[in-house]
Amino acid sequence: MKSGKVKAEAWLNQFIRRASWRNASISVNVRVSMLVLRVKPHLHQAWNDLIVNTYFEALGLQVKNLNEATAKQLIDGSAYYVSVRGREACLDALAALFRAVGAANRISEPASPTDGRVTRATLGHFAFVTTKIRNVVELAAGTRASSRDGAVGDGHFPMWVAEVRRMDDSFPKSCEALNGLELIDGAVLERSLPQY
Structure with a gap:
């Protein structure tokens, strides 16, 4: 078989x-x-729209009204995922993506008012979300030209690989939940080496 x-x-x-x-x-x-x-391409665009809209909605912003100054603040020091608000917005977007693709079992909703939601994902999953966000933020900040040469999503794979490698040092090398995210590949040494 x-x-x-x-x-x-x-x-x-x-x-x-x-x-x-x-x-x-x-x-x-x-x-x-x-x-x-x-x-x-249609699936890719739907996921992109879901991620980006959920992220900016969680920040209280509208992506269509994102100005250059705000975008530069989000890029500075990778605040779009490192800051407390940015990380929570990324986790909201990741949870929305998991629900959309039928992986809601990766999200543990709080059992009591003092508990927080915990999302179980790989570093690659989290980087997939932040790649979509970084793309929008960099375009709005004017730090990068459009990645589109052809179809929707062209050029996003190399951006995702770079994002995984950039994020590796920012996240714990354990499988324990931290600030709402449990990296299930936290202890895996190869987690920052996605293959082309």
Whole structure:
């Protein structure tokens, strides 16, 4: 029986029958991977919008009204995720993303008024959220030109890798919950070495 990556590749290479675009009465064979590639940009944009809107809403800002001065304050010293408000807003965005993708079990809501919410994630998950936020903030601050050369999300993977590596020293190397975030890969030495 196939498992993991081999199973996923086999599924993506399968053909399915669907109606032709030109003539609905004719069926054609199409690889699953071709259909997935058409969905990916829309899914990526939906996640981006969810993350960015949740983050700025938690800060009490509107992303469309983000000015250069505020953006520079958020970039300075990585305040967009290091400051208390920034971290809480990032955790709100991460929780919203987990709920959207069906991973709500990674979020432990407070049991009493004095408890806080705890989100269990990898450093890569947290960096995925902060990469989307950093992209918007850098564009608003004028420190970087648009990353778009083609499709939605082009250029975000290298930005995510850089973000993971930048964040590694800022987070504990343990699996204990700290300020609402439990890094499940906290003790893993390779957590800051995502592969291209």
